[in-house]
Amino acid sequence: xxxxxxxxxxxxxxxxxxxxxxxxxxxxxxxxxxxxxxxxxxxxxxxxxxxxxxxxxxxxxxxxxxxxxxxxxxxxxxxxxxxxxxxxxxxxxxxxxxxxxxxxxxxxxxxxxxxxxxxxxxxxxxxxxxxxxxxxxxxxxxxxxxxxxxxxxxxxxxxxxxxxxxxxxxxxxxxxxxxxxxxxxxxxxxxxxxxxxxxxxxxxxxxxxxxxxxxxxxxxxxxxxxxxxxxxxxxxxxxxxxxxxxxxxxxxxxxxxxxxxxxxxxxxxxxxxxxxxxxxxxxxxxxxxxxxxxxxxxxxxxxxxxxxxxxxxxxxxxxxxxxxxxxxxxxxxxxxxxxxxxxxxxxxxxxxxxxxxxxxxxxxxxx
Amino acid sequence: xxxxxxxxxxxxxxxxxxxxxxxxxxxxxxxxxxxxxxxxxxxxxxxxxxxxxxxxxxxxxxxxxxxxxxxxxxxxxxxxxxxxxxxxxxxxxxxxxxxxxxxxxxxxxxxxxxxxxxxxxxxxxxxxxxxxxxxxxxxxxxxxxxxxxxxxxxxxxxxxxxxxxxxxxxxxxxxxxxxxxxxxxxxxxxxxxxxxxxxxxxxxxxxxxxxxxxxxxxxxxxxxxxxxxxxxxxxxxxxxxxxxxxxxxxxxxxxxxxxxxxxxxxxxxxxxxxxxxxxxxxxxx
Numbered sequence: 344x345x346x347x348x349x350x351x352x353x354x355x356x357x358x359x360x361x362x363x364x365x366x367x368x369x370x371x372x373x374x375x376x377x378x379x380x381x382x383x384x385x386x387x388x389x390x391x392x393x394x395x396x397x398x399x400x401x402x403x404x405x406x407x408x409x410x411x412x413x414x415x416x417x418x419x420x421x422x423x424x425x426x427x428x429x430x431x432x433x434x435x436x437x438x439x440x441x442x443x444x445x446x447x448x449x450x451x452x453x454x455x456x457x458x459x460x461x462x463x464x465x466x467x468x469x470x471x472x473x474x475x476x477x478x479x480x481x482x483x484x485x486x487x488x489x490x491x492x493x494x495x496x497x498x499x500x501x502x503x504x505x506x507x508x509x510x511x512x513x514x515x516x517x518x519x520x521x522x523x524x525x526x527x528x529x530x531x532x533x534x535x536x537x538x539x540x541x542x543x544x545x546x547x548x549x550x551x552x553x554x555x556x557x558x559x560x561x562x563x564x565x566x567x568x569x570x571x572x573x574x575x576x577x578x579x580x581x582x583x584x585x586x587x588x589x590x591x592x593x594x595x596x597x598x599x600x601x602x603x604x605x606x607x608x609x610x611x612x613x614x615x616x617x618x619x620x621x622x623x624x625x626x627x628x629x630x631x632x633x634x635x636x637x638x639x640x641x642x643x644x645x646x647x648x649x650x651x652x653x654x655x656x657x658x659x660x661x662x663x664x665x666x667x668x669x670x671x672x673x674x675x676x677x678x679x680x681x682x683x684x685x686x687x688x689x690x691x692x693x694x695x696x697x698x699x700x701x702x703x704x705x706x707x708x709x710x
Numbered sequence: 711x712x713x714x715x716x717x718x719x720x721x722x723x724x725x726x727x728x729x730x731x732x733x734x735x736x737x738x739x740x741x742x743x744x745x746x747x748x749x750x751x752x753x754x755x756x757x758x759x760x761x762x763x764x765x766x767x768x769x770x771x772x773x774x775x776x777x778x779x780x781x782x783x784x785x786x787x788x789x790x791x792x793x794x795x796x797x798x799x800x801x802x803x804x805x806x807x808x809x810x811x812x813x814x815x816x817x818x819x820x821x822x823x824x825x826x827x828x829x830x831x832x833x834x835x836x837x838x839x840x841x842x843x844x845x846x847x848x849x850x851x852x853x854x855x856x857x858x859x860x861x862x863x864x865x866x867x868x869x870x871x872x873x874x875x876x877x878x879x880x881x882x883x884x885x886x887x888x889x890x891x892x893x894x895x896x897x898x899x900x901x902x903x904x905x906x907x908x909x910x911x912x913x914x915x916x917x918x919x920x921x922x923x924x925x926x927x928x929x930x931x932x933x934x935x936x937x938x939x940x941x942x943x944x945x946x947x948x949x950x951x952x953x954x955x956x957x958x959x960x961x962x963x964x965x966x967x968x969x970x971x972x973x974x975x976x977x978x979x980x981x982x983x984x985x986x987x988x989x990x991x992x993x994x995x
Contacts, residue, residue, distance in 0.1 A: 395889050415892050422893040428886035432908045442894035493894065 344529055345405045345496040346371045347392065352401035354387050354553075361387040363553040365401070369546075374523050374530045376544035378537060380576070384553040385533045389499055392531060393420050405496065416445075421490030421498040421528070425505060427482045429489075431475035435466060438474050438485055442493040456492055464488040480511050487519075491526055498528040504539060516542060537577050541565070549573050571704040574628050574697060580662060583672050584628045586701050589616060598627055602669030610643020610693030615708025624701035631662065633695040634674035636687060643693040647672070651685045665689060742963035743767055747779060750960040767964035771950075781952045787965060789939075790946035795972065796857050797932075797942060798925040801864025805925075806918050808865070809872030814902065817880040818888070826877065829870045837867070841934055848935055855937045863935060864925045872921050879913030880906070912983035919980060923973050943969050 347369040354362040362384040369375050377385040390396040392403055394415035402409050410418060430438050439457045448456075461467035464484040469477060477485060483503065490498065503519075504512045520543055523530050534540050540547050541561045549556040549564065549572075556576075557569045568574035574582050587600040596613055598606040606627055608616055616625050639646060649665030649672060656662075661676040665687070674689060681687060698707040713721070737758075742750050744767070745760040770776035774783040812829075815821045844863065845854070853859025883906055891905045892898070907914065932942040941949075947965050950958045977984065 393889075393893060395892070414897075416895040416897060418893075419895075420893050422890060424886040424890060426884060426886055428884060428890035430887065430891070430905060430909075432911075441891070445895040445900075489890075489894075 344371050344527060346407075347497060347529065347531075348402075348404040348407070349388070349392070350402045350404065352388070352391060352398045352403060354384070354391060354396065355399045361553055362391070362398075365550070365553070365555050367548050367555065367558055369529060369531065372527055372529055374520075374532065374543060374545045376532045376534055376540035376547045377550060378534055378540040378547050378576075379550035379556075381535055383550045385535075385550050386501055388550070389501055389531065389533050392497070393422050393499055394418050419493065419496050421493065421495035423486045423490050423498075423500045423503045425502040427486040427506075429474045429477070429482050429485060431473070433474055434470070435461070435472055435474050435477065435485060436470045438489050439470075439492055442489065446493065460488045460492045479506060483507060483511075483515065487522065491522070491528075494526075495528070498523075498526065498530045500530065500532045502533055502535070504534075505536070519543060538579065541577075549576060551576075568628075568697065569706050571626050571628070571699040571701075571706075574699065574706075578630060580631050580657070580673055582628050582630050582697075583634070583674075584626050584699075585670050585672070586624065586626045589623055589625050598625055600668070600670045602667070604647075604668040604670050606645060606647065606691070608693075609645060610641070611708075612645075612693045612696040612698055613643075615698035618708045619700070622700045622702075622707065625707070626699035626701050626704075627691075628697035628699060629672075629691050629695065631673045632675050633692050634672065634689055635692070636674075636676075636678050636681075636689050639690055641692060641694065645691040645693060645696075646688055647691065648686060648688045651681050651683050651687060654681060654683055739963045739966045742960055743967045745960055747960060750963075767960040768968075771961050771964055771968075781958075783950075785941075785946070785949075787943075787946065787968065790941050790943050791968070793857065793860075793936070793940045794926060794942040794944075794969075797860040797864055797940065798922055798972075800857070800861035801868065801925045802918055802922045804861060804865025805868040805872040805921050806876075806914070809869050809917070810876045810907075810914065813873050813877035814880050814906070817877055818885070826874070829873050832867070832870045837930055841930070845934055854935055855939050857940055860932060860935055860940055860942070863931050864928065867928075867931065868921045868924050871924065872917050875917045875920070876910070876913065879910040879917075883909050915980035915983040919973070919976055919984070922976060926969075926973055 347367075349365055349367040349369075352362060352365045353360065365384075365388060367375070377388055379385045387396060391398050394410065394413070397411065402411065404410070405418075430441065433441070436457060439460055440453050443453045443456060457470070458467065461470055464487065466477075466481055466484050466488070469481060474482070474485065483506075487500075487503070500519075504515055507515060516539060519532075523543075532540070532543060544561060546559060547561055547564055548558045551572050557564055557573045564573060565577055568577065571584065575584055585598075585600050585602075585606070587598040587606070590597050590599050596608045596617065598608060598616070600606065612627070616622070647667055649667040651663055652666045652671070653664040654661050654676065655664070661679065661681070663674050663676040663681050665672040665674060672689070699705065700707055741759055744763045744765075746762055746764045746766050749757070749761060766776045766778065770779060770783065771787040774786050775781075812822075812825065816823070816825050848854045848859050848863070851859075853862065887909070888901050888906060891901045896904065927944065928942070929944040929948075932940075932945045933948075936942065936945065943965065947962055947969075950961050950965065952958060
């Protein structure tokens with residue numbers, strides 16, 4: 344078990360910069376998810392931690408020790424690949440025993456550990472069969488077992504669930520959490536699925552175009568996104584983010600939306616928008632579950648009127664798409680009385696709304 | 711959709727015809743090898759099967775003479791057979807080993823990006839065009855009529871084939887499998903020979919067979935670069951004429967039968983890899 348410090352790491356492939364000045368501290372035993380859209384540099388980051396790629400600039404430290412001189416085979420890392428990378432020309436047993444054989448572990452010890460791991464991953468009935476005969480789900484288990492059996496200092500998982508069907512994915516997600524407890528390992532998990540990251544990780548590092556956008560506990564990131572990208576990326580359904588110009592009219596600060604509508608700002612969100620006088624374009628963010636219908640509950644909340652365009656059932660609740668001129672707001676229909684075509688008033692809670700600078704994407708004001 | 715009986719019949723008829731085109735000369739060769747001298751020299755009354763089967767032709771090429779024949783040979787098949795085996799096997803080994811290593815370096819490490827095309831150039835011009843310079847060079851280094859001289863040119867000439875074939879096989883191996891092995895603690899070399907090579911084994915076997923057949927059936931290079939000691943089977947076959955009897959078809963047929971054996975045996979040995987090797991690129995990972 345190790346702690347990992349990623350210090351100002353940059354990785355360039357020719358002209359292309361995959362990772363820019365990335366710094367992340369991962370403590371011993373933590374489960375950290377690297378979350379971001381495809382091509383954001385998260386797999387490259389993972390490969391650099393594993394030693395499959397060398398950083399162009401910066402350092403990666405394990406327990407404070409620079410690993411750049413250490414060959415990958417001496418780093419003692421467990422790596423589960425997206426496509427599992429099973430040795431299909433070997434038996435299931437040999438797949439599990441391979442890492443131990445390379446490390447010259449005595450035979451009886453190998454035998455014992457392979458049996459134990461196969462049982463733990465419930466593939467012991469398949470041990471003698473060629474690995475190529477396994478189903479995708481079993482390959483996944485084998486891939487995890489093969490990486491875990493060598494008791495690595497850190498455990499890296501690169502989108503391990505993305506090839507699985509939905510049912511098994513949910514099962515594996517829970518299983519991974521259990522395994523992490525059992526192994527007690529520092530785990531780094533790459534995913535583009537925010538639900539996976541949210542449910543599994545102790546901490547999430549959100550990466551976009553090679554840059555770290557935010558690093559913190561899942562709930563902190565959800566409740567307190569530091570920039571527009573994170574606000575937009577995390578949460579399902581997505582946060583409403585509407586862009587416009589800030590304009591002062593007869594003592595009222597308004598956000599004139601590009602769609603033609605306007606949001607009169609008041610209370611906390613107004614303070615947020617005005618904390619930096621140089622900002623002229625703003626982005627107003629509010630999560631669908633924070634929008635409510637009916638009477639204003641707080642004095643500073645903002646009342647708008649919109650037309651119900653679509654109602655979409657999501658589980659027991661309904662999502663309402665509210666059109667205000669050319670801007671669409673998504674809200675949970677908490678009253679369950681809405682009908683398509685209705686003109687309804689709805690409220691944006693001021694203290695739960697977020698303000699962003701439209702040019703830099705950075706959060707304005709905030710906690 | 712199930713094909714109609716008519717279409718099916720047509721299909722089989724076509725296959726049958728195609729087989730006949732291939733098998734008929736082969737059958738002719740095999741039967742002729744067992745015909746005694748009068749039977750393969752006669753113009754009238756040619757028969758499909760030997761009327762009086764005999765080992766006469768085989769005896770003749772192995773011993774230089776045979777009972778009932780007035781002609782004799784000053785060279786038996788033994789020398790050329792050994793020469794062919796030695797040079798083909800060495801040339802194949804050379805081409806496959808260097809082709810495999812080179813293509814792996816190109817595919818996995820991105821080394822020598824121009825190598826694939828420059829290797830291909832070896833096959834872009836007719837062999838005859840470079841034959842004379844090669845003869846001069848080989849004479850200069852004393853490689854004419856030696857086993858290593860012929861093996862060397864076989865290795866060089868078939869290298870592009872081995873290189874390109876192995877390149878496609880290596881491209882099929884997901885890099886993650888090798889990464890996984892490296893993470894498990896394998897060195898580059900160990901990854902190559904314990905993980906990657908076993909995975910491409912079908913390809914390796916297929917490649918070796920093809921290269922072997924190319925070398926085994928070479929006539930031109932052996933004709934130019936050997937004189938006496940290391941004459942190979944195809945060149946030797948061309949010399950099987952007699953001043954009295956003209957072309958010795960029966961003996962040539964016997965020689966053909968013998969010459970066909972090594973590639974067939976090789977093919978049978980790697981049969982289980984062959985189908986996989988031939989369809990390697992077509993299969994999804």
